[in-house]
Amino acid sequence: MPRWRPRVADPLYPRDRNWNPAAHFPEYKSSILRSPQKPLVKAPPSPSEDHGPVFGHDMLGPLDNDLIRNFAAPGEMAIGPRMIVHGRVWDENARPVPGALIEVWQANAGGRYRHAKEGYLAPLDPNFSGCGRMITDDDGTYRFTTVQPGPYPWPNGPNSWRPAHIHFSVFGHSFAQRLITQMYFEGDPLIPLCPIVRAISDSAAIAQLTARLDMDATAPMDALAYRFDIILRGRGSTPFGNRMEGN
Amino acid sequence: MTTKRLKESPSQTAGPYVHIGCTPNFAGITGVYASDPGATMLTDSTEGERITVTGTVYDGEDAPLTDALIEIWQADAAGHFSTTNTGFTGWGRCPADQDTGAWRFETIRPGATGGGAAHITFWIVARGINVGLHTRMYFPDEPKLPSDPWLSLVEDTRRDTLITKQVADGHFQFNIHLQGPNETVFFDA
């Protein structure tokens, strides 16, 4: 069903560029030639950014949020530590964001991606593609099942390893809320060593990308659970300021 | 109580394997999604002038990005944004060619919106891009270009980076330069 989205008069809060990773972060070598060198031009709100594409549940297949089975042969399953990843999508005003399309991708349990340009020697899992998607419910919740991705080496420095992670792409209601990020796992000792993570200077921001083990959401004798909430830009009439609710 | 209690989740690079999640069929992962989202923008019933938009994203050494993902978002021919997932959605997604870096959209020419000149919003992610880059493509023959509220914020010498080149009837070329003398203007909005 088409979903009508209200126009909201208030502008989005500005994106906090100090909270986000630096565009140019030489320790992450790929950023050197791919980061703009001139400042971004601050622009006022306009209808183009206030609106965004609408996605309906009718686009989803029954296994889209089941990475253990959505690429597996009949009766087979992906190999690896089974887990549930769940959480809610909120805006910066702590309001749930329903109808948000979330797309995820990840390496398999051995740290290997199913991709033509992938060069790691770890083997593919014939029953795992690493691709999944879902749309948040009316209260902003989402959930998918997968196997825990492995850490993997990458050609940045001579001994660079990515912490285990899942990539997230999120659409809110406005195109200016568009977000791609990565989810890390609580307690992973590779997190503070990773140049991609370290491009974020604020440890609280890194913590916000770190999923927490959630023993209340496990499927006993089946899957562990991790909780990962996602925050999209919110709207307010007084950017950066404080105001009472309800006005 | 303040209304702003939470911080936006920080961005991270899409990395080189973005296709697995965003364009799996392009990545050779078939049978999971029937089609890649945003791969087709037009239907038979879409109203408006058909246009083709092509381009390449270049890095600071003028090498094409062969692992970028480009999304566009635009108004319909009348200048309205779709609020449904039927008809012309206004949204397209195209991965750069993995050998040449070329990308291509088949869409319609948007109408003007918001008091400015007609344009298409671009969002570029790739390995090495830590926060998705937002820019706009304007058309060279639009009467409202001089009064467009965004273009007027851009210094004269850089405005050309936002104006597409018509290379054939209905075919516009819009190359994006991440760095260098022709660095494309990117917006914070």
Ligand SMILES: [Fe+2]
């Ligand atoms: Fe990755």
